[in-house]
Amino acid sequence: MKVLIIKLTSMGDLMHALPALTDAAKVYPDIEFDWVVDQAFSDVPLWHPNVRRVIKTAHRQWRKQPITAWQDGRLPTFYQELNAHDYDVIIDLQSNLKSAIVSWLRKGEVHGLDKKHCREKPAHWAYKHHYQVELKQHSIEKLRELMAKALDYDKPNTVADYGVELTQYSLPDLEFELPERYLMFVHNASWLTKLWPLLSWQALVEKAVEQGYSVLLPCGNDEEYQRAQQIAQVSEHAYALPRLSLNDMAALTQKAHGAVCSDTGLAHLAAVANLPTVTIYGATDTQLIGTYGQQQHHIISDLDCSPCYKRLCPLDNAEQGQPVCMANIDADSVWHRLETHLPAQ
Structure with a gap:
């Protein structure tokens, strides 16, 4: 199974997503993830052994000079990289406007939170498949729950496992x-x-x-x-x-x-x-x-x-x-x- 994760920032939030990948890998041992991430934090996804590739954004720079970023080829190049491979599932784990823009640029059906559960409500328009999660729980548990629903397995009741080896x-x-x-x-x-x-x-x-x-x-x-x-x-x-x-x-x-x-x-x-x-x-x-x-x-x-x-x-x-x-x-x-x-x- 090949999955595209869209989660751009921030440093701690990216680390909070790692246990969700560990859960999924225990259910689907052959799973591979690509991950769209802000270039400043692009080391983090690759700490997880099931992440094969990162697609880097520079959205903070692009937002300041969108026309220049388009004319000099940075935005077209990103669009090509974003759509270069096919995936079985595409999941927006961030559910705010900046990640929703990436979801909208990605061809195919994207999974994400529904209107009531998005961090920024208009983001839900970018998703074909919508989910609800319990909001009054730790961020790690919310992400584990969303991953489980998008990939159709029961969220484990175990302690979260980051699944990385930093040595x-x-x-x-x-x-x-x-x-x-x-x-x-x-x-x-x-x-x-x-x-x-x-x-x-x-x-x-x-x-x-x-x-x-x-x-x-x-x-x-x-x-x-x-x-x-x-x-x-x-x-x-x-x-x-x-x-x-x-x-x-x-x-x-x-x-x-x-x-x-x-x-x-x-x-x-x-x-x-x-x-x-x-x-x-x-x-x-x-x-x-x-x-x-x-x-x-x-x-x-x-x-x-x-x-x-x-x-x-x-x-x-x-x-x-x-x-x-x-x-x-x-x-x-x-x-x-x-x-x-x-x-x-």
């Missing part, structure tokens, strides 16, 4: 010798309200170093790299990583002893790697999108307004929109939570 990826060349015992501190996030204060990260680095660990601090852009450097200033055993590919980050993550994360894509990578991890939540809801796995642990703000899903903190005592809920979580409690789950030294 196949080589460690990247770095400007420093990789320590033997290190932790990943994922300090960055796309929303201000997801950020834990810089001083709290620095205090956590000092606690980790006191216990004999080094710390790696990843980044996704120049601003995050500068923040990582600021955090690392407190110890010569803390290292700000340059921007790396997701395959490089996968290799580093699966070799780490543990992680502390903001609510961001790399937190879900820690879950995929089955790494002992504490993720800190304030503005968002762990029940729907939290990191998922036996080694995943959450520290959740106890403020009444959490989760608020706001990008700027609206409280009167918030400084420039910075989250009060995150500032109230102290480094001692985070370290204690992580330390209890780290491998014995």
Whole structure:
């Protein structure tokens, strides 16, 4: 069986889809997936052994200059790649407008959510086959349910299995010798309200170093790299990583002893790697999108307004929109939570 998956973004959401592929492969051992994905995250689908090919989009660039993208051949080339092969089933696992446009461009009947269950309701017009799923469940379970309905099997009642093996990826060349015992501190996030204060990260680095660990601090852009450097200033055993590919980050993550994360894509990578991890939540809801796995642990703000899903903190005592809920979580409690789950030294 050959299946085309349409799911473009974001990093964590793509990782949430992996267990659905594992379920399908257990029912149909010969199944092969192609996957339409944003070029920034195109490493992720290929982590799964049943994915044979990715079709990359650059929809963020195309949206800014659609005429130029058509004239210089980027959009026609994408259209040709999208329709180059035949599939037994085509499934839109994203169900929003940007994925629906891809579904509309793809020849053939597409499976997706119905009007009441789409993330953006007009998206359902792109689908020939419509399904309902329980919305008040974790994203991973919603995707498992949609895959099962589209491919006509019963959704398993087992714990979700990402089905990947990250040891196949080589460690990247770095400007420093990789320590033997290190932790990943994922300090960055796309929303201000997801950020834990810089001083709290620095205090956590000092606690980790006191216990004999080094710390790696990843980044996704120049601003995050500068923040990582600021955090690392407190110890010569803390290292700000340059921007790396997701395959490089996968290799580093699966070799780490543990992680502390903001609510961001790399937190879900820690879950995929089955790494002992504490993720800190304030503005968002762990029940729907939290990191998922036996080694995943959450520290959740106890403020009444959490989760608020706001990008700027609206409280009167918030400084420039910075989250009060995150500032109230102290480094001692985070370290204690992580330390209890780290491998014995």
